[in-house]
Amino acid sequence: MDDQFLYDFREDPSPEFADKVRRKLSDQAAPESSRSPIWRKPAAVALSVAAVFLMALSFPAVRAVAQQFLDLFRVQRFVAISADPDRLKQIARIASEGFDLKSLLSRSVKVVKEPGQLQLVDSVAAAEQLTGLTIQLPATLPSEVVQEQMLVGGEGALEFTADTALLQEVLDALDLRDVLVPQPLNGAVVKVRMPPRVITNYRRAGMARATLLQAASPEISLPQGVHLPEIVEIALRILGMSLDEARQYAYSIDWHGTLLVPVPADVASFREVEVGTSQGLLIELNGQRKRDSSGRVRPEEGSMVLWSDGGKVYSLSGTINKRDLLQMASAIP
Amino acid sequence: MNAHAPVLKWLVSLSSPTREADWEALYRQELPRIYNFFRYRIGDDVLAEDLTSITFEKAWRARHQHRRDLAAFSTWLFAIARNVAIDHFRRRRVEFPIDELNEAPAPGDLEGETLRRLQFRRLSRLLAELPDRERELLALKYGSGLTNREIAGLTGVSESNIGTIFYRTLRRLRALWDEGGSQHG
Numbered sequence: 372m373d374d375q376f377l378y379d380f381r382e383d384p385s386p387e388f389a390d391k392v393r394r395k396l397s398d399q400a401a402p403e404s405s406r407s408p409i410w411r412k413p414a415a416v417a418l419s420v421a422a423v424f425l426m427a428l429s430f431p432a433v434r435a436v437a438q439q440f441l442d443l444f445r446v447q448r449f450v451a452i453s454a455d456p457d458r459l460k461q462i463a464r465i466a467s468e469g470f471d472l473k474s475l476l477s478r479s480v481k482v483v484k485e486p487g488q489l490q491l492v493d494s495v496a497a498a499e500q501l502t503g504l505t506i507q508l509p510a511t512l513p514s515e516v517v518q519e520q521m522l523v524g525g526e527g528a529l530e531f532t533a534d535t536a537l538l539q540e541v542l543d544a545l546d547l548r549d550v551l552v553p554q555p556l557n558g559a560v561v562k563v564r565m566p567p568r569v570i571t572n573y574r575r576a577g578m579a580r581a582t583l584l585q586a587a588s589p590e591i592s593l594p595q596g597v598h599l600p601e602i603v604e605i606a607l608r609i610l611g612m613s614l615d616e617a618r619q620y621a622y623s624i625d626w627h628g629t630l631l632v633p634v635p636a637d638v639a640s641f642r643e644v645e646v647g648t649s650q651g652l653l654i655e656l657n658g659q660r661k662r663d664s665s666g667r668v669r670p671e672e673g674s675m676v677l678w679s680d681g682g683k684v685y686s687l688s689g690t691i692n693k694r695d696l697l698q699m700a701s702a703i704p
Numbered sequence: 705m706n707a708h709a710p711v712l713k714w715l716v717s718l719s720s721p722t723r724e725a726d727w728e729a730l731y732r733q734e735l736p737r738i739y740n741f742f743r744y745r746i747g748d749d750v751l752a753e754d755l756t757s758i759t760f761e762k763a764w765r766a767r768h769q770h771r772r773d774l775a776a777f778s779t780w781l782f783a784i785a786r787n788v789a790i791d792h793f794r795r796r797r798v799e800f801p802i803d804e805l806n807e808a809p810a811p812g813d814l815e816g817e818t819l820r821r822l823q824f825r826r827l828s829r830l831l832a833e834l835p836d837r838e839r840e841l842l843a844l845k846y847g848s849g850l851t852n853r854e855i856a857g858l859t860g861v862s863e864s865n866i867g868t869i870f871y872r873t874l875r876r877l878r879a880l881w882d883e884g885g886s887q888h889g
Binding site: 372374377378379380381382383384388389391392393395396491519520522572574576579580 | 728729731733735736739740743744749753756757760761764778820823824827842846847849851854874877878881882
């Protein structure tokens with residue numbers, strides 16, 4: 372009797388059984404909650420608020436006055452900031468009290484194009500045909516890591532008219548009384564295009580996994596007249612920065628093509644890394660012990676690398692150790 | 705549908721280590737592992753199917769409460785499976801008569817699948833004699849294919865302690881198996 376002898380008794384469940392359970396689950400399918408689960412986690416709440424905020428409003432500085440729209444915003448690099456845990460709790464609390472954070476900027480959002488559900492594909496060629504992307508995958512994989520599956524998501528597009536009164540409500544709820552909302556923002560029509568994306572899942576023996584997402588940069592256009600650092604300053608205040616810090620930071624960076632990634636200070640750390648010839652961002656969960664949904668207290672572990680290269684944005688995340696994640700990222704041509 | 709949903713979904717998948725779970729993919733990946741966890745834990749294919757089904761139904765009902773990254777999902781699913789097994793044993797303690805433990809198959813007369821099934825039946829009976837903790841650890845390792853480190857993360861037992869437990873348990877299992885006159889191993 373050896374290890375292999377013990378392993379050899381494993382069997383695949385019968386297809387009939389697999390189908391039976393699948394049907395049972397399908398029969399129990401309930402409508403999706405109107406509140407996405409991401410809003411139930413303080414960190415995710417803050418991340419999403421800030422991400423929506425900045426994705427919607429990070430755009431090139433005013434240059435072409437004669438243009439109806441500014442140059443399209445495209446992500447060229449990622450910048451992380453630490454988000455204040457207390458502020459995240461505050462945001463979570465007002466969200467739990469029924470404040471509709473998803474309507475932060477506008478109640479009149481028009482979905483121009485639905486991205487649809489993720490679709491499983493069986494080859495790179497199929498994914499490229501569906502998305503129009505030239506897909507890049509790691510030329511080599513770390514030991515025992517194998518590619519599992521590939522999924523594609525369709526293009527999405529929407530537009531909305533900014534409503535500063537809503538933003539003011541959020542600021543009031545957070546007791547941020549010294550933040551001024553720029554009035555030129557009110558009534559601005561924001562157009563967002565989300566290009567198709569490709570998700571590739573990897574797995575190492577056991578439960579360690581990694582997910583590579585690649586897509587062309589999202590594009591956001593917005594009428595002239597709004598001074599971008601003012602908007603960034605508001606976002607930084609929402610994330611817990613003091614007035615002086617927020618102002619200094621907002622005016623120290625050229626936000627043209629820069630996506631701000633808030634990282635909850637109590638659960639993760641970040642640093643800049645080199646990914647091939649690009650500059651990337653490595654975010655690591657710090658293993659803080661948290662009670663999961665089954666009631667057990669466990670460390671939250673995992674890493675994520677974000678970078679942009681050749682007009683595309685990449686995210687590689689998972690529980691495969693950070694060294695191997697970086698190796699995979701750097702092996703993408 | 706909330707009109708922000710497409711933006712949020714895209715952003716979350718881009719800017720967070722989580723992504724919207726592809727339930728079908730998760731199901732296909734985890735079903736064999738959970739099923740084999742129960743086969744090794746319980747020793748009965750039909751019961752293993754029932755308990756696997758219960759595990760996935762529980763997970764499905766609670767899926768909105770869970771962070772949706774794949775690794776965390778696996779850990780969460782195994783936590784549910786372990787509790788389902790505990791509930792099962794609370795309701796019904798499976799015991800095998802001692803004399804059956806030494807009832808070795810007659811491999812000279814058997815081949816292939818039949819021999820394998822008899823061997824697994826016999827192994828299950830030996831496993832049933834182990835303390836619950838040891839049997840669960842063996843089910844996680846040999847049934848579900850988890851590494852010692854993953855099992856440590858799941859059970860709270862230290863990785864070095866798990867190695868020691870496996871060493872002692874396998875030595876005991878081998879002795880029991882050999883006492884029964886196995887032709888294997």
